[in-house]
Amino acid sequence: MSKQSNKTVARAVVSELKAGRSIARVSASLASYLIDERRMNDVGAIIRDIEKQLLVQDDTLYVHVTSAHDLSAAIKEEISDMFRNQSDAKHIHLEETINPDVIGGVRCETAEHRLDLTVRRQLQRLKGSAA
Numbered sequence: 001m002s003k004q005s006n007k008t009v010a011r012a013v014v015s016e017l018k019a020g021r022s023i024a025r026v027s028a029s030l031a032s033y034l035i036d037e038r039r040m041n042d043v044g045a046i047i048r049d050i051e052k053q054l055l056v057q058d059d060t061l062y063v064h065v066t067s068a069h070d071l072s073a074a075i076k077e078e079i080s081d082m083f084r085n086q087s088d089a090k091h092i093h094l095e096e097t098i099n100p101d102v103i104g105g106v107r108c109e110t111a112e113h114r115l116d117l118t119v120r121r122q123l124q125r126l127k128g129s130a131a
Contacts, residue, residue, distance in 0.1 A: 006042055009033070010049035014057065051111040061089035064109045066118075068102040079108060 009030070016026045034040050051062045063083050065071065071079075080092040104119040 003037070003039075006045045007049050009042075009046050010053055013046070013050050014053045018057075048111040055087075055089060055111070059088070059090040060093055061087050061091070061110060062093050062095065064095045064097065066097045066099050066102055066107040066109075068100050068104055069098065071096060071106070075106075079106070083108070083110070 013026055013030055016029070017023065030046070034043060034046075054060050054062065061083055063079065065076075065079060076094055080094060083089070083092050102118045102120060105117045105122070107118050107121070108115045
């Protein structure tokens with residue numbers, strides 16, 4: 001049996017979700033498939049492909065936001081507005097992750113783009129330009 005492409009797997013996942021299957025059930029099936037096929041390293045790429053398909057089908061852009069602290073409602077709205085204005089998406093879904101290593105600022109990632117406005121990244125840039 002040939003290996004299914006990441007996009008094919010993503011299409012199958014989106015199809016199951018559209019058919020009304022629970023996210024928990026679809027996630028468990030995907031995890032089982034990836035383990036059985038020894039493709040755990042593909043999970044990030046498959047998730048990005050799922051997000052791309054959902055953007056096309058539902059006009060929903062998934063933005064993964066990493067910060068050192070909880071974001072205020074105003075900051076969340078500002079991030080949503082920024083991505084809404086820069087894309088064709090009608091809906092923005094923010095997924096937040098708290099990571100104290102960020103120090104300050106935010107890092108926003110979509111299936112195709114990354115915006116790193118963290119203090120850590122700014123310090124790295126300064127260090128790189130000083131060398």
